[in-house]
Structure formats: C-alpha cells, structure tokens
Amino acid sequence: MCWRGVDTQKLSAHTTCMTNIASAHVASSASPTAFFDRWADVGTWPEWNADTEWVRLDGESAEFIEGATGVLKPKGGPKVKFVVEKLVPSREFVDVSRLAGARLTFRHLVVPLDDGGCTVDVSVTLDGPLGWVWNRILGNGIAKSLQPDLDSLAAVAEAKTAR
Numbered sequence: 001m002c003w004r005g006v007d008t009q010k011l012s013a014h015t016t017c018m019t020n021i022a023s024a025h026v027a028s029s030a031s032p033t034a035f036f037d038r039w040a041d042v043g044t045w046p047e048w049n050a051d052t053e054w055v056r057l058d059g060e061s062a063e064f065i066e067g068a069t070g071v072l073k074p075k076g077g078p079k080v081k082f083v084v085e086k087l088v089p090s091r092e093f094v095d096v097s098r099l100a101g102a103r104l105t106f107r108h109l110v111v112p113l114d115d116g117g118c119t120v121d122v123s124v125t126l127d128g129p130l131g132w133v134w135n136r137i138l139g140n141g142i143a144k145s146l147q148p149d150l151d152s153l154a155a156v157a158e159a160k161t162a163r
Contacts, residue, residue: 018127019135022143024150029117030157032090032110038157039093039108040064048152051075051145072097101130104138122150 028035038044042055042064057063057070066087073079085105086094093108109121124142126135 017131018125019131019139021124021126021135021139022146023121023123024147025119025121026150026154027113027117027119028154028158029115030154030161031116032112032118034157034161035108035110035118035120035153036090036093037160038153042070044156045072048156049145049149050152051141051149099128099130099134102126102128102134103131104134120150120154122146 038048042057045055046052051074053073053075055070055072057068059068062068062070064084064087066084068084070082070084071079072082080097080099082095082097084093085096086092090112091110095106097104103126105125105127107123107125109123111119111121113119124146126139128134
C-alpha cells in the first residue's frame, strides 16, 4: 500500500513506490517508423502535444538516441530536463525527467500490426519520495492531455504516411 509515496508494506524508510498517472492507447494505420520519426523530430512535438511550447535536444548533433538529453518547455511551466533512457527503434521509447525528489517517466510502446499499421501505448509514472507532491501538481494535467495528445500524434503520423 502506498501512502504519500511511502510503501507501507516495506520496512525501509528509503523505499518509494511508483504512481501510475495516466495511460493512453491508439490503433493507427501509420507504421511504427512514422511514430518514431515524429518522436525523433523533437522540434515538432508542439504540433501534436498541446501542452508543449518547445523541445530541444542537447549537443551539437542533437541526435535522438538512447542516452540523449534535452530540455522541454511546457506551456505556462518551467523548463524541464529529460533523458532518453531507452530507445529501441520502431518499438520502444522511454524518456525520464528528474524532478526534485521524483522521476517522471513516459514509456511509449509500439506494436506493429500485420496490415502495416501499429498500436501505440503510452504510460506515465512518477516515483520517488516526493512523487505524491508532483502527482498533485502535474497528475491531473497529464491525465487529461495524454490521450488527446496521442490521438493528435497518430493523426500527424498518418498524414505523413499518406503523402
């Protein structure tokens, strides 16, 4: 059982629990590559993510690869640093933002379909001793926008595929 980020079933005071903030799912006629092309082009994220003002990757090459770091500026919020923690092209993309006392994780999982399309599942979790605080601050907004943002991304990916 979790209470304010503390797993009451564990004995260690240093143990934290993970909070599932939101999840979204879409089935699309676009290929897995079409989704990964959109994610890799971080400058276009505001086209399909209504809460994002801008995104950029760090470094001269600014490549969308595992281990890449970047900064995201949410509308009305402070800049947030993130890292591409896991990247399996056309399959999985995980990005993590370190917040004071917590980690905000977005996991994107793509499953190809026999017809050339795919399904996409996105889950957002918070963990860390102050995860419960960040959930109160960010949780409702993320939960409300995740599905519409994924639907918008699918529309953009499908439009790029149709060209």
